[in-house]
Amino acid sequence: xxxxxxxxxxxxxxxxxxxCSNITIGLYEQFVGSTPQYLxxxxxxxxxxxxxxDAIEHAMQVLGGLELGEGLLRFACGxxxxxxxxxxxxxxxxxxxxxxxxVRPMTVVDKKLNAAVTVRGLGSGLYELSSEAAAEEAxxxxxxxxxxxxxxxxxxxxxxxxxxxxxxCGQNHDALVGLLLPRALNVRAVLRxxxxxxxxxxxxxxxxxx
Numbered sequence: 001x002x003x004x005x006x007x008x009x010x011x012x013x014x015x016x017x018x019x020c021s022n023i024t025i026g027l028y029e030q031f032v033g034s035t036p037q038y039l040x041x042x043x044x045x046x047x048x049x050x051x052x053x054d055a056i057e058h059a060m061q062v063l064g065g066l067e068l069g070e071g072l073l074r075f076a077c078g079x080x081x082x083x084x085x086x087x088x089x090x091x092x093x094x095x096x097x098x099x100x101x102x103v104r105p106m107t108v109v110d111k112k113l114n115a116a117v118t119v120r121g122l123g124s125g126l127y128e129l130s131s132e133a134a135a136e137e138a139x140x141x142x143x144x145x146x147x148x149x150x151x152x153x154x155x156x157x158x159x160x161x162x163x164x165x166x167x168x169c170g171q172n173h174d175a176l177v178g179l180l181l182p183r184a185l186n187v188r189a190v191l192r193x194x195x196x197x198x199x200x201x202x203x204x205x206x207x208x209x210x
Contacts, residue, residue, distance in 0.1 A: 013025070020097070023046060025040065025056065026042070027089040030072065035074060036082075037072035038085055055095075059101035062103060063103070065175035079169040084152065087183065103175050103178060106181060110131070113131055113141050115138075117130070117142070118131070119178070121172055125167035125170045128164045129142045145185060148185065148187035149165055153167075154167070156168055
């Protein structure tokens, strides 16, 4: 994990942003008091660089349900949710600046079940997975999807309550749950993508980003 004294700890990096002349963009964690907050930053001096960072910040607010204040992003619950915000950042960076970010649905079609999978909020950060698939096929697949969620975000499983998970902060995160659902269906591909990006990721010096 890289860090700089001025920016905080770097927790994710897009080494070449295809939507803005391949500039390098990083996500950094800072603490304001005891509250973790996140900075989207680039060393690029391109005139359009600031607008690109603004677009990513806005997309993260929509996709992950984040708040923005004084240039820093944070979850309303005040928790870190570091794995989840990394994924939110990466998904936001995939969107061209001119594309309007939209909250993702909490129901998707799972190709392996050939049926819809739905996540339902039960309150206090608790969520439950269900599917329209045949009863004999669904349980194992839903277990796998819950495991996918656990690898994408800091979540607690509920002993004796299969297909449920809870955010440890005890707060609802519907936008985040919808964002992660398609990825939880195929979490291995997501982890491979992250490993490849980490292998490529290097912080580009300001002099190299013109």
